[in-house]
Amino acid sequence: MSARDASPxxxxxxxxxxxKRELARLAKEIAHHDKAYHQHDAPEIGDAEYDALVRRNxxxxxxxxxxxxxxxxxxxxxxxxxxxxxxVTHSRPMLSLDNAFSEDDVRDFFKSIRNFLRxxxxxxxxxxxxxVGEPKIDGLSLAIRYEHGALIQAATRGDGTTGEDVTANVRxxxxxxxxxxxxxxxxxxxxxxxxxxxxxxxAKMNAAREAAGEPLFANPRNAAAGxxxxxDPAITAKRPLAFFAYAGGEISASIGDTHAEFLDHxxxxxxxxxxxxxxxxxxxxxxxxxxxxLAARPNLPYEIDGVVxxxxxxxxxxxxGMVARAPRWALAHKFPAEQARTRLNAITIQxxxxxxxxxxxxxxxxxxxxxxxxxxxxxxxxEIERKDVRVGDLVxxxxxxxxxxxxxxxxxxxxxxxxxxxxxxDHCPVCGxxxxxxxxxxxxxxxxxxxxxxxxxxxxxxxxxxxxxxxxGLGEKHIQAFFxxxxxxxxxxxxxxxxxxxxxxxxxxxxxTSVRKxxxxxxxxxxxxxxxxxYALGIRQVGQATAKLLARHYGSLEAWRTAMIAxxxxxxxxxxxxxxxxxxxxxxxxxxxxxxxxxxxxKIVDALAHEVEVTAVAAPAAGAGSPIAGKTVxxxxxxxxxxxxxxxxxxxxxxxxxxxxxxxxxxxxxAGTAAGSKATKARELGLEVLSEQEWLAMINPAR
Numbered sequence: 001m002s003a004r005d006a007s008p009x010x011x012x013x014x015x016x017x018x019x020k021r022e023l024a025r026l027a028k029e030i031a032h033h034d035k036a037y038h039q040h041d042a043p044e045i046g047d048a049e050y051d052a053l054v055r056r057n058x059x060x061x062x063x064x065x066x067x068x069x070x071x072x073x074x075x076x077x078x079x080x081x082x083x084x085x086x087x088v089t090h091s092r093p094m095l096s097l098d099n100a101f102s103e104d105d106v107r108d109f110f111k112s113i114r115n116f117l118r119x120x121x122x123x124x125x126x127x128x129x130x131x132v133g134e135p136k137i138d139g140l141s142l143a144i145r146y147e148h149g150a151l152i153q154a155a156t157r158g159d160g161t162t163g164e165d166v167t168a169n170v171r172x173x174x175x176x177x178x179x180x181x182x183x184x185x186x187x188x189x190x191x192x193x194x195x196x197x198x199x200x201x202x203a204k205m206n207a208a209r210e211a212a213g214e215p216l217f218a219n220p221r222n223a224a225a226g227x228x229x230x231x232d233p234a235i236t237a238k239r240p241l242a243f244f245a246y247a248g249g250e251i252s253a254s255i256g257d258t259h260a261e262f263l264d265h266x267x268x269x270x271x272x273x274x275x276x277x278x279x280x281x282x283x284x285x286x287x288x289x290x291x292x293x294l295a296a297r298p299n300l301p302y303e304i305d306g307v308v309x310x311x312x313x314x315x316x317x318x319x320x321g322m323v324a325r326a327p328r329w330a331l332a333h334k335f336p337a338e339q340a341r342t343r344l345n346a347i348t349i350q351x352x353x354x355x356x357x358x359x360x361x362x363x364x365x366x367x368x369x370x371x372x373x374x375x376x377x378x379x380x381x382x383e384i385e386r387k388d389v390r391v392g393d394l395v396x397x398x399x400x401x402x403x404x405x406x407x408x409x410x411x412x413x414x415x416x417x418x419x420x421x422x423x424x425x426d427h428c429p430v431c432g433x434x435x436x437x438x439x440x441x442x443x444x445x446x447x448x449x450x451x452x453x454x455x456x457x458x459x460x461x462x463x464x465x466x467x468x469x470x471x472x473g474l475g476e477k478h479i480q481a482f483f484x485x486x487x488x489x490x491x492x493x494x495x496x497x498x499x500x501x502x503x504x505x506x507x508x509x510x511x512x513t514s515v516r517k518x519x520x521x522x523x524x525x526x527x528x529x530x531x532x533x534x535y536a537l538g539i540r541q542v543g544q545a546t547a548k549l550l551a552r553h554y555g556s557l558e559a560w561r562t563a564m565i566a567x568x569x570x571x572x573x574x575x576x577x578x579x580x581x582x583x584x585x586x587x588x589x590x591x592x593x594x595x596x597x598x599x600x601x602x603k604i605v606d607a608l609a610h611e612v613e614v615t616a617v618a619a620p621a622a623g624a625g626s627p628i629a630g631k632t633v634x635x636x637x638x639x640x641x642x643x644x645x646x647x648x649x650x651x652x653x654x655x656x657x658x659x660x661x662x663x664x665x666x667x668x669x670x671a672g673t674a675a676g677s678k679a680t681k682a683r684e685l686g687l688e689v690l691s692e693q694e695w696l697a698m699i700n701p702a703r
Contacts, residue, residue, distance in 0.1 A: 071178025629655030
């Protein structure tokens, strides 16, 4: 029975069995029409007929509430607004991708994988490095979890570890199945993909907003992101959002041997998969795919900003693993940045949290890649000189990676007579302290340190940023205003802000609700993993990847603090232990130790320990229960079954710490052929030295 039937049975005449069958039919029929309208812009029935289907579904559910299905159309718009989004910890991290901007970058990527898996290619010269190429959708990353075929949770990427629960909003997206089709599906299945908005749907929505006198969205990505993060699902339902699936998260059963096979499963289960995805046999085929998609870009119905290459074989993906926050087996090949011309009105100096003086171009507003740009980085004084950029010039602006605005250069042929060279300051424009440039550095730095308010404010902004403590409600303007009024001077003051509640309530723009939310957001950050605490401190050269290395190596805040103070003595075991951590060299170690050499910094770390519960960083999921979790491992000599690089990656994925040299803190030394001095030193120290076969038996006990 459909909306076209002349006389459907009255709802009051239905028994439970008939109601259940009709609800199943209605769910399927309405989902079909949703997809025809929202995804393909090809409605098959009129609005009145569609509304009749929806009304009948709701009427049956009202009479038989216990029969409402998990994929009910009413769930797409029926959830109540929420005050804020709950946090969701991803069962597997949602990684970023490394970027390539040239063909040489792509060839280096292929070469790197072949080197990592060198033993395989040496043993089987006929092996081919297959990639799946996919258009890179310019949208918002999303993880959707299904259990026994039913959608139970959806979360944004967030910082890759923790995202926002947007389940109610995602239920309103027509191309997201509420239940998975077919029977051969894992009991637990997490799909990942991109929420986006078609170009034609975006144009229609902006036209309607303009007619209603509402502000327009800059581009489809912003519109999609704003739609997904509405607190009221009814508003999200009015946004023409769509979803392309392209990856898996936590999955309880095998879904094939290759990524291409996985994409076929996704289509069979009811997901939209980009139809342009293709297997590429080698780098030449991958680059040909890139050029083809680049040429097709203007005519595609959705925005893309590049292509993504993924190693097709899942067993190779697993062996390659990840480095820092990106997988080794995937790469985003970005399209050339869009450019525009505009006038450079002035150059100002920004002082960063480590004292770096960065020149910023103040521009006549110009649209670049759908975003209005008014400021762009000039990087440093050498770049200004090299590009010969002068105040008053007509300049070329682009968004690097389609994100960060930067100046490409000046249009010298159209230079006006009044254009003038910029003289880089030798004193900090904020505190007046001397700004010096070390002989081996391109940056000039303010020497004011603790007396420089700009550095203090930037450190506070960094501390509350998304990848650090992620405290919502404290934007750049708020941090500056609170600092100027001496409400906060160090990160510790954030956790004592409640004592200024009365003063906050008296400030313009701060009402009881916003103050209460701010305090709640701060309280929610009183438990924080060590790596995020280390990153939040803003130590020079310590990014997220280095912070995670330090956190995993030392385990606790107290152990790290104690070791860094002891490492001030470069002859100490503590210094050698720090310098010995894989991927941390002397330069980074010097900056970390230097941070703790400053009494003020030690005082802040100690005070934070009283305000925040700092937790250990969880070992990788694959390392749970591993015999080497938490152990320090050194590889030496030539391995037969894998390259040393792969061996280190495998050890780290199982929760071990790898080091470059042997010390008394080493737990295992794995000696291949021609092991040399490391194995000798290990035996002298009485350490356990394993052969490659013994090592493999330890990490693969089932073999």
